[in-house]
């Protein structure tokens with residue numbers, strides 16, 4: 001089975017949080033200038049596109065991105081589809097199949113035009129977190145820029161997840177991805193002291209019986 005890219009392409013027009021640093025790629029030297037090589041430089045927010053949040057993003061005492069276990073971001077993941085909701089509640093999760101898979105990707109389809117930063121998204125009800133913890137979830141990924149409502153200042157879902165030891169992946173592209181079991185790779189960069197990192201996230205289906 002081939003790997004499927006579930007990452008947003010990075011370009012100067014990629015929407016970012018209102019007021020956050022825009023993505024920029026430019027040449028430090030072009031081949032013509034240097035005589036030998038093109039060399040680029042990138043400026044971006046750590047929360048651009050498909051990215052993970054380190055707990056330090058919302059908790060001064062939380063782990064930094066270089067302290068996170070790489071094993072969280074590689075391995076079996078379940079994809080579930082929960083479209084057309086204002087928020088994801090425990091009852092929605094209870095309707096799905098569970099069992100032994102510690103990574104969960106939720107396709108909400110609630111960020112329709114990825115060229116524009118969304119005003120409203122389907123978010124995670126913090127009351128659903130104990131259920132996720134009970135199912136042994138350690139990583140949750142959504143197809144929206146935040147697990148909380150866009151205008152949230154208190155970030156209750158971020159905090160509830162972290163209190164339950166569940167790590168966060170945001171901005172995955174799950175259009176056309178069917179429910180099922182996949183392998184996931186979405187490694188953050190080892191940015192020392194970082195609050196988050198862009199990731200290249202890929203999945204590939206695995207047979208349920210494996």
Ligand SMILES: Nc1ccccc1C(=O)C[C@H](N)C(=O)O
Nearest residue numbers: 017020045047053145146147170
């Ligand atoms: N980058 C920002 C700039 C300003 C205000 C919030 C953010 C966020 O990133 C918050 C969001 N809850 C996030 O975890 O991605």
Ligand SMILES: [Zn+2]
Nearest residue numbers: 047052053170
């Ligand atoms: Zn983030």
Ligand SMILES: [Zn+2]
Nearest residue numbers: 053146147170
């Ligand atoms: Zn976040």
